[in-house]
Amino acid sequence: MTLCELTRDDDSTVSTQWFEVCGVDDLVLNSGVCAMVNGCQVALFCVAASAELNTQSVQLFAVGNDDPIGKAAVLYRGIVGSVDDHFVVASPLYKQRYHLSTGDCLDNPDIAIPTYPAKIENGRVMLKMGEGV
Amino acid sequence: MNRQQHIHSDTPAQALHIVVVGNGMVGHHFIEQLRQQDTNAKITVLCGESRLAYDRVHLSEYFSGKSADALALTTPEQYQTLKIDVHTNAWVNHIDVDLKTVSTESGITTQYDKLVLATGSYPFVPPIPGHQQEHCLVYRTIDDLERIAASAKVSRTGVVVGGGLLGLEAANALREACLETHVVEFAPQLMGVQVDAGGGRVLKDKIEALGVQVHTGKATEIIEQGTSCRYRMCFKDGGMLETDMILFSAGIRPSDQLARSFGLETGERGGIVVNDYCQTSDNDIYAIGECALWQGKIFGLVAPGYSMARVAANHVLGREGAFSGADMSTKLKLMGVEVGSIGDSHGKTPGSFSYTYESQSKGVYKKIVVNNDESMLLGAVLVGDTSKYDTLLQYCLNAIELPANPEALILPSSDNAVPALGADALPCSAIVCSCHNVSKGDIVVAIDEGNDDIAAIKACTKASTGCGGCAALLKSVVDTELVARGVEVKKDICAHFAYSRQELFHLVQVGRIKTFDALIQQHGKGHGCEVCKPAVASILASLWNDFVLQPDHIGLQDTNDTYLANMQKDGTYSVVPRVPGGEITPDKLILLGEVAKRFKLYTKITGGQRIDLFGAQVDQLPHIWEALIAGGVETGHAYAKSLRTVKSCVGSVWCRYGVQDSVKQAIDLENRYKGLRSPHKLKMGVSGCTRECAEAQSKDIGVIATENGWNLYVCGNGGMKPRHADLFATDLDTETLVAYIDRILMFYVRTADRLQRTSVWLESLEGGLAYLQDVIIQDSLGIAHELEAQMADVIQRYQCEWKTAIESESSRKRFRRFINSDQADPSIIFVDERQQIRPATELEKRQLETAEE
């Protein structure tokens, strides 16, 4: 059992590298999927960046899959939405919301989930994360 | 230690130098108050702990995951901005009242103009031989909590000595750390300070029911080495108890050593004597918070400490204000058990007498103490139900005259019950938030200044930002005041749609809108959220009944709907096949057993007459359903807000009293309405005679057979707030029965709020039952036909969602656990219990982990 306790992307302490995760086709628009990357469960969310449904302008987010409050690896199964102008996911267990870009929990300022830089390159989803965590 | 260090002053000579000893909650509040009013004063803080002030009141949340940082009330940076000179690990051990200096163990000496002692208190540990061992701990500081957490990791059993408020909080912390937990109390009852003997008894029962063992009337004589555990506690009565750790919570003692050693007056039983301005026997030295003794009393709560801090800050600056005591009423929830104590809870006022209500079966105890002519409330004890706390407290604090039958205040509500004291009945002087001393008048002013929601009022008055106990009262004061000013209290479903659910339903229906995206583009803003998405998904499904997993709808569903199964606490799912009316063939029963066996699932009969299979991993779900569907079983929609079960009794076919075939009726109704998406779940019941074995009168739709047909009952509810269904129509034939149910359900689907059960819906319908009967039976709105047609449409579009899901490649893709790996989810771990699986607890997971290493 590996529970991932990565701090935010902090290049100074952990050496990081890009991992190739899956194809864009594996993502589900406006919803989440889960990948196992480097021994960590990562929730990947792909959202339409504007309300005009235009698949060209999607935004990709990668966060830790562990729900720190419900204590289960389920965040990718939460509902994605927006609060003000930020994208958030609501935990499917007890509905706390997390900022997809910062990992901060909106309902409990003491809690945050890890976030990882993610990008799409040549139709492949890439993720940056520390080595040997 | 002997390095002398003097603090240099770079503020003008005339600025007052105020030195504060202790940086607990009260010391910190003093500093904030002082700085707010005087930006020049030079303030030095000598803080004995390694951390700056933190929230001791919510200390226990450390065990539910709150970090030390999150408990902090301030930061070094904030103090720097406020120009506060602060020293941590600075334990003061000397005061020279003539030279006006204080010194710390670490060698700091500083001069003061005014000295404020805010040294709080320390836990009392009874001098029982053996109390100084490694795993004998106390509960006061964050450092203590770190020690407890470390000890809990290597312990199985824990004992809390002391059954007061803090002791029970400590016991809860041990219980949450998965220890077998005991409370040992010297007195014959728990929480003797706040509640009386009757309340203590009910409290004990409730706490024991939660698995904490309570031993009252036990005096510990010695702590020795144990045989099955680390220690053995031997009691005076000859009994003993073995445990791995001991937490002392046997009361607190004021930290008054400085006062004692350096000539300030202290009380006989401890505490630094202060006057109404919080001055000690030396005019330039103040004492505030838990170390201060005012009129022979120590106040062990934060709100009185804050009052003292305000008074002392004012006095130091030559302003008005005096301390006049404090209300010690408390309301709290200990391990989910509600306890409230108001004023003279023990009925010590001469001439007072009391009313008591107790329900053993419900675990509720309530007592009120009134004065001799029964006009005023003096005190109260509430255990198991504190819903009347706010009302009682206001009666007591504001000396509001009691109604003629004061006992109605604590009796379960009946027709002659006294209504709760509305916020409008409170005088403006009534204190709403005692932590921050905010009165109703202050809130009214804040609203008049243009603050028109709770968040704004909290920010400007600070109300409800302390212990939080006043949140409900604050909301009702704000709501009443807003309504009185003609401000509309908004019904918007969320920030993305300025409409109620009912309005959205009309927009979707009239505009024939088929997707969430289309709706939000036309009528909303932003990207939606966990509130509006499932609500709209439900409306779309009620109206058009498309497959819920089609791409347009998939991101809208709650996880249970997305995966067509119910998520459990560990992230696995439960599978509930439909068993219409509770009737099942032996073959289907065997099939369920075989599937459960093949996929190693936990099985249980539900409260709804069907069988639940638990512990399915997300990627197993399609395989499980393939097997079930092949055997002719359909989805039970346990995951959806839709029809759950139609409960039946065996009825006239077998039962000697039955007058109609209730099983057939139940099966027909279940098959008719299965899959109907609604604002909340729907349950029905059909009984074959008036003996009512199917409990139909507790269901949304209840049907009871009569000699002549069926009686229809509507809007019953079990659950959190049970409601008996109302008799809607009698002696109906089956056709009329079904027509009425069609209309009622569709009318509910159209007009109810999101997540509103039929019981609450009926109560919110203007005109109530009679109005509903008008609409459905008399067709007063002329929509009966439309409602039936709409229902027919939904019924005709029914599909078993699982059948559609397993037949679609793209839907099946959703059930992959990892998109890039076939490995199983390593975070899911089961253990065996009673020959079946169950999720491992956090403790068991940790143990398994260490065993692996």
Ligand code: SRM
């Ligand atoms: C499985 C079951 C317990 C059992 O093992 O017996 C159950 C399990 C849950 N109930 Fe229930 N309820 C179950 C029968 C009941 C009953 C009894 C009945 O139906 O006769 C009631 C009281 C009757 C009623 O609803 O009026 C009941 C009243 C509730 C409530 C309170 C509803 C209310 O109006 O106050 C909730 C909470 C809610 O829905 O918001 C709830 C919620 C839940 C949830 C959804 C809680 C959750 O979010 O996890 C549970 C889903 C677990 C799962 O995965 O299946 N459950 N629940 C029962 C499933 C019956 C079935 O076959 O579908």
Ligand SMILES: Cc1cc2nc3c(=O)[nH]c(=O)nc-3n(C[C@H](O)[C@H](O)[C@H](O)COP(=O)(O)OP(=O)(O)OC[C@H]3O[C@@H](n4cnc5c(N)ncnc54)[C@H](O)[C@@H]3O)c2cc1C
């Ligand atoms: C677990 C727990 C739960 C509680 N729950 C509630 C609740 O629900 N509601 C409520 O109203 N109250 C509650 N209380 C009580 C509340 O926390 C106290 O009333 C409040 O913290 C008192 O504040 P204080 O500043 O007077 O003392 P403290 O918070 O004890 O602070 C005193 C500080 O002074 C320091 N100090 C002492 N002597 C010296 C010295 N010589 N030199 C330097 N520093 C010194 C101490 O180390 C300490 O840091 C709870 C307390 C605990 C422990």
Ligand code: SF4
């Ligand atoms: S009563 Fe219902 S919701 Fe509560 S634990 Fe039992 S099954 Fe779950």
Ligand code: FES
């Ligand atoms: S009474 Fe404590 S926050 Fe209001």
